Amino acid sequence: MSTPAFAVVGRVNKGKSSIVSTLAEDDSVRIEPEPGTTVEVRAYPVMVDGEVLFTLLDTPGFQRAGEVLAWLEARQPSAADRPAAVRAFVDAHAGDPRFGDECRLLAPILDGAGVLYVVDGAHPYRPNYEEEMEILRWTGRPRMALVNRIGAGDATAEWRPALDQFFTFVREFDAHSVTFEERVALLRAFRELDPGWRDAMDRAIAALIAERHRRRREAARVIGGLLADALTFALAAPVAPGAPLDVERGPLERRFHDELRAREERARREVEALYGHRVASWQAVAMQGTALEGDLFALEVWEILGLTPGQLVGAGAVSGAVVGGGIDAAVGGASIFTGTVLGGVLGGGAALWSVGRRFARASGGGLVSTLRDAQRYLEGGRMVRIGPHRGPAFPWVLLDRALVHYRSVATLAHARRGTVTLPAAQGEGIVAQLGTVERARLERLFQRVRRRSGDARDELVERIGKLLEGLDPV
Amino acid sequence: MAIGTRRLGLADVVDLEAQLARDAGTGADALHRRDRALVGGATSGDRAGLVKGWLEALRASAAGRDLPGRAVVRALRTVGALLVLAGLVVGSSTATLVLGYDGARPVNVWDVLLVLVGVQLVLLALLLVSLAAPVGSLGVPLLGLSRWLAQRLWRALAQRSPGVDARQREIAAVVARVRARQRLYGRLETWTLFALTQAFGVAFNVGALVAFLRLVTFTDLVFAWSTTLDVDAGAFHRIAAVLATPWQQVVPDAVPGLDLVEATRWSRLTGAFVGGAGPAASVRAGGWWRFLLLAVITYGLVPRLCTLTLATLRRRWLLGRLPLDDVEVQGLLDRLSLPVVSTRAGAAEVVGEVVAGSRALPRPPAGTGGSCVLVLWRDTPRAVVEPELPRGVGSGVRTVFEAGGRRGPGVAALVSAIASAADGDDRLLVACESWEAPDAALLELVAELRRAVGLRRWIVVVLVGAGSRPPTAAEVDLWSRRLASLADPYTALAPLMRAP
Numbered sequence: 001m002s003t004p005a006f007a008v009v010g011r012v013n014k015g016k017s018s019i020v021s022t023l024a025e026d027d028s029v030r031i032e033p034e035p036g037t038t039v040e041v042r043a044y045p046v047m048v049d050g051e052v053l054f055t056l057l058d059t060p061g062f063q064r065a066g067e068v069l070a071w072l073e074a075r076q077p078s079a080a081d082r083p084a085a086v087r088a089f090v091d092a093h094a095g096d097p098r099f100g101d102e103c104r105l106l107a108p109i110l111d112g113a114g115v116l117y118v119v120d121g122a123h124p125y126r127p128n129y130e131e132e133m134e135i136l137r138w139t140g141r142p143r144m145a146l147v148n149r150i151g152a153g154d155a156t157a158e159w160r161p162a163l164d165q166f167f168t169f170v171r172e173f174d175a176h177s178v179t180f181e182e183r184v185a186l187l188r189a190f191r192e193l194d195p196g197w198r199d200a201m202d203r204a205i206a207a208l209i210a211e212r213h214r215r216r217r218e219a220a221r222v223i224g225g226l227l228a229d230a231l232t233f234a235l236a237a238p239v240a241p242g243a244p245l246d247v248e249r250g251p252l253e254r255r256f257h258d259e260l261r262a263r264e265e266r267a268r269r270e271v272e273a274l275y276g277h278r279v280a281s282w283q284a285v286a287m288q289g290t291a292l293e294g295d296l297f298a299l300e301v302w303e304i305l306g307l308t309p310g311q312l313v314g315a316g317a318v319s320g321a322v323v324g325g326g327i328d329a330a331v332g333g334a335s336i337f338t339g340t341v342l343g344g345v346l347g348g349g350a351a352l353w354s355v356g357r358r359f360a361r362a363s364g365g366g367l368v369s370t371l372r373d374a375q376r377y378l379e380g381g382r383m384v385r386i387g388p389h390r391g392p393a394f395p396w397v398l399l400d401r402a403l404v405h406y407r408s409v410a411t412l413a414h415a416r417r418g419t420v421t422l423p424a425a426q427g428e429g430i431v432a433q434l435g436t437v438e439r440a441r442l443e444r445l446f447q448r449v450r451r452r453s454g455d456a457r458d459e460l461v462e463r464i465g466k467l468l469e470g471l472d473p474v
Numbered sequence: 475m476a477i478g479t480r481r482l483g484l485a486d487v488v489d490l491e492a493q494l495a496r497d498a499g500t501g502a503d504a505l506h507r508r509d510r511a512l513v514g515g516a517t518s519g520d521r522a523g524l525v526k527g528w529l530e531a532l533r534a535s536a537a538g539r540d541l542p543g544r545a546v547v548r549a550l551r552t553v554g555a556l557l558v559l560a561g562l563v564v565g566s567s568t569a570t571l572v573l574g575y576d577g578a579r580p581v582n583v584w585d586v587l588l589v590l591v592g593v594q595l596v597l598l599a600l601l602l603v604s605l606a607a608p609v610g611s612l613g614v615p616l617l618g619l620s621r622w623l624a625q626r627l628w629r630a631l632a633q634r635s636p637g638v639d640a641r642q643r644e645i646a647a648v649v650a651r652v653r654a655r656q657r658l659y660g661r662l663e664t665w666t667l668f669a670l671t672q673a674f675g676v677a678f679n680v681g682a683l684v685a686f687l688r689l690v691t692f693t694d695l696v697f698a699w700s701t702t703l704d705v706d707a708g709a710f711h712r713i714a715a716v717l718a719t720p721w722q723q724v725v726p727d728a729v730p731g732l733d734l735v736e737a738t739r740w741s742r743l744t745g746a747f748v749g750g751a752g753p754a755a756s757v758r759a760g761g762w763w764r765f766l767l768l769a770v771i772t773y774g775l776v777p778r779l780c781t782l783t784l785a786t787l788r789r790r791w792l793l794g795r796l797p798l799d800d801v802e803v804q805g806l807l808d809r810l811s812l813p814v815v816s817t818r819a820g821a822a823e824v825v826g827e828v829v830a831g832s833r834a835l836p837r838p839p840a841g842t843g844g845s846c847v848l849v850l851w852r853d854t855p856r857a858v859v860e861p862e863l864p865r866g867v868g869s870g871v872r873t874v875f876e877a878g879g880r881r882g883p884g885v886a887a888l889v890s891a892i893a894s895a896a897d898g899d900d901r902l903l904v905a906c907e908s909w910e911a912p913d914a915a916l917l918e919l920v921a922e923l924r925r926a927v928g929l930r931r932w933i934v935v936v937l938v939g940a941g942s943r944p945p946t947a948a949e950v951d952l953w954s955r956r957l958a959s960l961a962d963p964y965t966a967l968a969p970l971m972r973a974p
Binding site (some may be wrong): 023024025026028029030033034035036038039041042043044045046047048049050061063066068070098101122124126128140150153164207209210211217218221224257270273374454455457458461 | 501502503506510533581657706799800801802804805808811813814815816817818819820821822823852853878879884885907910911913914915918940941948952955
């Protein structure tokens, strides 16, 4: 083989596929308690810009190692002839279904692959494993043993003395809870198996680390985008003259919440896809309670938005006239009520401008919107606008949920299957551990994002990137 | 591939935003593969160079062939050309109107100065003020006229672009997107629109000057000035002299003298020059044209040429220094500069048989004190199994065999020995460690034993847990399913529950 290849071998049901799944970040690998589900050698090429730098090979498990070794030992080859003896075994049993798995797992090793021998370190060592180890030693290929613990027990100390005799390197590797750094450390150990593999492995490791950084930045973009969108998201609907507000309020509230939840879901799927999780599913309590409703529809906001433009302009004009009248009174009427008139006009104008601004936010702004607002004003129509969410806790809850989800996704080994349940964080998870300065900085950013200020969105993404660095250090 | 330093053009900016908008719904990995393939593994170059190279490759590909950047630039040029044309027409028409002389009443110098110089100076001043304090960008609806006009213009541009409705909609969406990203493109938009208006201004002045020269050359123009105010010829001369300051050293003939000013004061009451000079004065009155022509050039054309040059240079400068540091472009740059890493399997997995669901095996009949033959599978420790057997399966051990290893006889010989050792009523117990999977070798042994001892002899697979724990439910379930695949009603499974 021209590029490094590593055959992951071992007895059936010792976690070979789990290790391959985690190392290759491929959650499509079938992992079953049933022995013998891996019936063919499956290649997982690690490619950088299309160039294969090394390949992981998942193999069927040993099932008749004792008989294989007995066949080999019966030939009594010299040490130099042992690899040839193994090849002779494979050739002799190529069509024998009894030894099909052994032939398939040995073939890539005989073709030049390194050996990654997997044992279950949670259960006791048994001498019969020496049969498999001996066969692998006979192949003459560079070998490493991986102690994978399937279960709560720890018999690693029992295994070590035996493994050390058969393998150049012995590493512990829990396929279900390994971190990215531990994976990289293992790959660095692979490079030591054969000096000729170092260059390719170094390039692969560098690319994998760069890719990890890229994913983290992408995730920051997704989460920052979610926050910025959620903090500025608003829904508006016109209310027919005379129609009660409560009729519009319910459906609009539901639409608003559903849309926010849908955006959060979309962002989560994006982050999961970034990290190659296509099978595992995450279960979390949907945003609800005080995180959403409590702060969104404060009575004050609702009542202000419920006023007709005429009511607002009238109220403005009256208040302006009162102030102007005070000035008239102060000069003893010498101003001939100019103050009252001007005050009324200015107050009403300011209120009209304010209405225009509010409607503009809901309907796009600009001259045309203002004219439409004026038309609504004349018709006595009302506009109901929901959002953006003004609750002070809202961005924190959203951020915390996103961070908790991100940490789970970034650290979840691809060998894990099933549903991952996230804690019901309500602003008390990861963000609670942030320092005062960081919190203040984020709070300012939230406020700027809400005001749609300049590059606040980009700054928010940058800050979230820093937070993700803490959750997924590389 | 190394990409050098290159500048982005307006078409590039539009295409960049159009593509980013198109990519919004596509997965990050797919985009990474596409973009990396497009630039062929770019590793160096500045941001603009990388983006430019990517855009060029994109346009050459099927996906980017219909990007709207060039159409928008073409549309902008068309609008610019239309504005220039309009400026020429309006300028020449205005000059023709203002300089209209039918022989009855001379052209009023005040009118020429007011319309062709004064108005332009006021507009220029307003323009400079609006550049210094862009109130239109504050978002106040009634003051946002310029923004509204810009919006109209962009929409008109979108509608002008060739293609179907979808393309127009995309261009409109891209324009809206560009306009929404004010931090990045706000100034670029301002100066682009500014350059268009200044092109109009230059054309207006050129049109006015052409019309002016045509009238001077091919007609006899007579100029005069008049006023109701208490302004004497000396004061008007001083005003004219101040206006002529910029060129008085270069073209002294174009500075009206006091005698010309005095001679060309017009009285509408008498319908004649106040000085009463007759035809000679009329001839002299034609001497104003040089002054007026240079006034239009100096205060109309030159400032507009300056602002047009400024706008063009500024726009180019802004394009050359686009920060390209926003979140989306940074993502693009990541995709362009970082390699695509793939680790997943290329081919679909071939999966072996999986026995679905739980299969209950028959329980062995309770032991009556009879004996059994015990087979220890692969190092199952006899010391653990044997003392527990009476409690588990109710039998005592007659003979013990070891199986599953390389040492000892092969399967056939072993099975033969076991069958020979067992009495007619002896059960066959095969002790296995529960955490080991029931593999093909074990199933083969059980099947061979069945063949050797007949159909109705109980074969009981005894499961031993790890350490002091009994076999787990999951382990028992797995063993049950695998043994059930033998379809043998006299093969039973007995988890060994050791005393604590």
